[in-house]
Amino acid sequence: MMSDVVKTDPTGITIEIVYRGIFQKTLAQRICRSIVLAARKRGYTGTAFGRYGDSPERNGVPAKYFAVVAINDLELESSMAKYEPKVVDIAVAVDDTLVKGVESWAWYGRQPIWKPVHAGGAVLVTSDKTPEAILAQTDTAERPYLMGIVPGLASFAGLWVFKDDHTDYRVLGALAKIAPDWVRIEDVKTLIQEQTKDGSAVASAQDGYDRTRLRAVKVGEGTSGHEVLQFEKPGWTTMRPGVIVDARKPGERNPYYKKYGARTLRPVVNFDTCIKCTMCWLDCPDECFEVTPEGHYEVVYEACIGCGICAQVCPVKDCIVMVDELKFEDNDDKWQLWKTDHDAYNRWFEQKSGVSADPKSTAGAGVMTAEREEND
Amino acid sequence: MAIEVKEREHKDVETEQLATGCEAIAEAIRLADVDVMAAYPIRPYDGVMQAAAKLIANGKMDVEYIVADGEHSQFEIVKHASTVGARVFCASSGVGWAYAMECLVVTPPLRIPMVCLVGNRALDDPGAFGVEHNDALFVRDLGWMLCWIDTSQEALDTTLIAYRVAEDRRVFLPLAISADGAFLTHSQAITMVPPKSKVDQFLPRYNRGDLLLHPDNPITVAPQANEDWVIEIRRQNDEAMKRASTVIEEAYADFRKVFGRGPENPWFEEYMTEDADIILVGMGTISLPMKVGIRNMRAQGKKVGLLRLRWFRPFPTEKIVAVLSKAKAIGIVDRDYSFGSPFNSGVVATEIRAALYNSDKRPPLLSFIGGLGGREVTLEDVYKVAELCYAAANAGKSDAKTHWLGVRE
Numbered sequence: 001m002m003s004d005v006v007k008t009d010p011t012g013i014t015i016e017i018v019y020r021g022i023f024q025k026t027l028a029q030r031i032c033r034s035i036v037l038a039a040r041k042r043g044y045t046g047t048a049f050g051r052y053g054d055s056p057e058r059n060g061v062p063a064k065y066f067a068v069v070a071i072n073d074l075e076l077e078s079s080m081a082k083y084e085p086k087v088v089d090i091a092v093a094v095d096d097t098l099v100k101g102v103e104s105w106a107w108y109g110r111q112p113i114w115k116p117v118h119a120g121g122a123v124l125v126t127s128d129k130t131p132e133a134i135l136a137q138t139d140t141a142e143r144p145y146l147m148g149i150v151p152g153l154a155s156f157a158g159l160w161v162f163k164d165d166h167t168d169y170r171v172l173g174a175l176a177k178i179a180p181d182w183v184r185i186e187d188v189k190t191l192i193q194e195q196t197k198d199g200s201a202v203a204s205a206q207d208g209y210d211r212t213r214l215r216a217v218k219v220g221e222g223t224s225g226h227e228v229l230q231f232e233k234p235g236w237t238t239m240r241p242g243v244i245v246d247a248r249k250p251g252e253r254n255p256y257y258k259k260y261g262a263r264t265l266r267p268v269v270n271f272d273t274c275i276k277c278t279m280c281w282l283d284c285p286d287e288c289f290e291v292t293p294e295g296h297y298e299v300v301y302e303a304c305i306g307c308g309i310c311a312q313v314c315p316v317k318d319c320i321v322m323v324d325e326l327k328f329e330d331n332d333d334k335w336q337l338w339k340t341d342h343d344a345y346n347r348w349f350e351q352k353s354g355v356s357a358d359p360k361s362t363a364g365a366g367v368m369t370a371e372r373e374e375n376d
Numbered sequence: 377m378a379i380e381v382k383e384r385e386h387k388d389v390e391t392e393q394l395a396t397g398c399e400a401i402a403e404a405i406r407l408a409d410v411d412v413m414a415a416y417p418i419r420p421y422d423g424v425m426q427a428a429a430k431l432i433a434n435g436k437m438d439v440e441y442i443v444a445d446g447e448h449s450q451f452e453i454v455k456h457a458s459t460v461g462a463r464v465f466c467a468s469s470g471v472g473w474a475y476a477m478e479c480l481v482v483t484p485p486l487r488i489p490m491v492c493l494v495g496n497r498a499l500d501d502p503g504a505f506g507v508e509h510n511d512a513l514f515v516r517d518l519g520w521m522l523c524w525i526d527t528s529q530e531a532l533d534t535t536l537i538a539y540r541v542a543e544d545r546r547v548f549l550p551l552a553i554s555a556d557g558a559f560l561t562h563s564q565a566i567t568m569v570p571p572k573s574k575v576d577q578f579l580p581r582y583n584r585g586d587l588l589l590h591p592d593n594p595i596t597v598a599p600q601a602n603e604d605w606v607i608e609i610r611r612q613n614d615e616a617m618k619r620a621s622t623v624i625e626e627a628y629a630d631f632r633k634v635f636g637r638g639p640e641n642p643w644f645e646e647y648m649t650e651d652a653d654i655i656l657v658g659m660g661t662i663s664l665p666m667k668v669g670i671r672n673m674r675a676q677g678k679k680v681g682l683l684r685l686r687w688f689r690p691f692p693t694e695k696i697v698a699v700l701s702k703a704k705a706i707g708i709v710d711r712d713y714s715f716g717s718p719f720n721s722g723v724v725a726t727e728i729r730a731a732l733y734n735s736d737k738r739p740p741l742l743s744f745i746g747g748l749g750g751r752e753v754t755l756e757d758v759y760k761v762a763e764l765c766y767a768a769a770n771a772g773k774s775d776a777k778t779h780w781l782g783v784r785e
Contacts, residue, residue: 053603106604233604236611240595241548242487242587243609247594 012070027158109229112139173208263306398423404535421495470497484519489542506750643692652681669758746781
């Protein structure tokens with residue numbers, strides 16, 4: 001029977017917040033600062049830092065922020081002057097689509113969300129979904145860990161123009177629940193009271209503490225649908241001189257360019273209404289579309305970051321629909337299905353997109369949008 | 377036709393010209409059959425720009441000559457031309473060279489064998505155009521090869537050697553030739569111009585090999601590379617710079633075989649150092665008053681010699697130590713400054729002091745700053761340097777001070 005509390009070193013705790021570049025950068029920073037400041041209330045010290053690189057400044061690209069709490073300055077030093085800790089006690093995904101994996105530092109490919117979490121550590125996810133639904137999207141566990149679902153939706157509250165939604169306070173409450181030796185709920189509530197003078201913010205922390213659902217994840221649970229890329233790190237004798245890399249030959253894809261971790265919505269195509277105008281193929285910034293023998297354009301989902309430009313430039317209403325990424329458990333391309341079983345494809349299209357595949361239908365926008373509006 | 381264009385003629389004999397350093401380099405550009413050069417005017421380098429334009433106008437040279445909108449573009453143009461296989465030339469001075477800095481820093485990691493002239497000029501302010509070496513020294517830590525010359529003949533010869541060295545596949549690094557403003561760039565001297573046939577024997581065509589940017593060789597040059605690759609890229613540059621030492625020695629040896637002139641020791645010129653008690657050190661035209669002063673002092677029985685440093689990068693550490701460690705005192709005159717550096721020395725003094733650190737024999741080393749902003753270094757300056765060096769030799773230690781020559785109190 002797994003404990004509801006994470007096991008940590010007696011000298012300190014390391015927590016990482018996985019978030020999306022720009023949109024959640026300030027949110028992640030606020031959570032990490034509050035972890036350190038709350039721990040400070042019981043005499044511990046700490047540091048908070050973002051993983052230095054490009055990703056924090058790129059819209060929607062997965063990035064990381066860290067909080068390290070230690071019993072004293074000497075213990076803290078071993079966690080400092082690093083880009084990222086190799087091992088963490090808790091990983092927090094502030095957006096549930098991030099459980100599909102996060103790009104490593106320095107572009108060595110997508111990694112499982114639990115990659116740095118040691119056995120007996122925890123993965124917290126802000127989501128309105130069940131632990132099972134989240135697990136269905138998460139790489140097969142190689143070590144046992146504790147999964148916690150913090151009730152809530154993907155938050156934009158880190159951006160100035162969006163209203164605070166207390167995601168940070170709920171996450172702090174959840175952390176106090178699973179790591180009480182380091183982050184005590186009373187310290188969290190005192191800190192929030194001091195910072196906000198807002199009883200509802202304090203209540204949100206308590207809410208996160210009370211309502212976070214925990215589930216022990218055993219080795220082997222999760223999905224094997226994600227490919228883990230292997231990289232040969234070049235040495236100075238094997239690297240080509242002159243900062244030169246081999247270009248791809250026409251028709252060849254870069255096997256390492258698989259950045260779908262940046263995606264929260266994916267384009268789904270109605271091949272029946274497609275007029276083969278080439279606009280999606282031309283305007284896609286990542287060259288994700290392949291031309292089919294019939295002259296349609298199918299999406300290579302491993303390359304697609306979900307920017308939505310194809311859906312914007314498509315001149316046919318509901319021909320390309322952007323759909324919630326968590327409705328899909330793989331990156332399989334469905335064009336083959338459309339060819340072999342046209343009706344099955346259209347049923348799949350309608351089920352995912354919430355839009356009628358019949359061009360004469362007047363059905364409205366995607367289900368995802370409607371769902372999110374209801375939840376607000 | 378009003379303008380008579382002389383017929384191209386390349387006789388198989390050496391010709392004699394009265395040429396400035398800039399004009400001599402323009403001749404070398406012609407002889408090396410440079411493909412692309414880019415120009416933007418700034419004194420004192422721009423004599424090259426004018427002389428090259430005249431060679432083109434007179435039908436004596438065929439080169440893609442691009443006038444840029446500033447030094448940044450100027451160096452970018454030739455950098456890109458070099459990636460597609462063009463032999464390139466570029467040049468600037470003082471703050472113009474500084475304005476090109478963003479391009480200058482990326483040229484070594486991209487392994488571009490760009491050959492440049494830096495017509496040494498004092499940096500602004502004040503806006504003056506006399507010689508100081510700080511402009512060229514900007515690139516000393518970046519993977520640029522860097523040498524100083526002191527005559528028009530050396531300007532021409534070194535430019536040919538520069539292409540041999542920079543374009544050697546073992547090296548593929550940019551090379552800047554520094555020439556003192558006014559004293560070399562604008563002063564005419566008798567220069568022997570070799571025939572093209574000999575240059576062709578000495579200098580093979582530039583072959584970029586598998587690094588060539590060409591549709592038949594699909595590569596990407598300088599992508600946003602992985603941040604985790606930087607230290608390996610630096611290490612590659614380090615190795616190329618080390619290999620350059622061998623290639624430089626090969627190139628000078630071949631130059632002597634083909635042209636029948638040129639120094640045996642590429643790295644520095646030794647003048648009366650054989651039996652010298654005091655060895656003076658300098659770079660560029662400062663050697664001329666030093667040589668005159670040394671002859672005068674020798675007439676009085678003072679055993680003074682000169683080591684004129686040609687190659688600053690790669691720095692000939694062991695060779696320079698072998699010569700200088702034999703002296704009773706060393707007097708280094710820098711035509712540059714490094715404010716706040718150890719002992720407030722110039723750059724050359726600091727480097728030589730470091731080079732001597734592991735030597736068993738470390739003679740007293742005196743540091744001098746002279747000739748800044750193009751002020752003439754006089755015989756009196758040279759005598760003063762020697763006098764202080766003798767005092768240090770007798771005392772057996774340096775005064776650990778840096779002396780400024782010819783500065784008004």
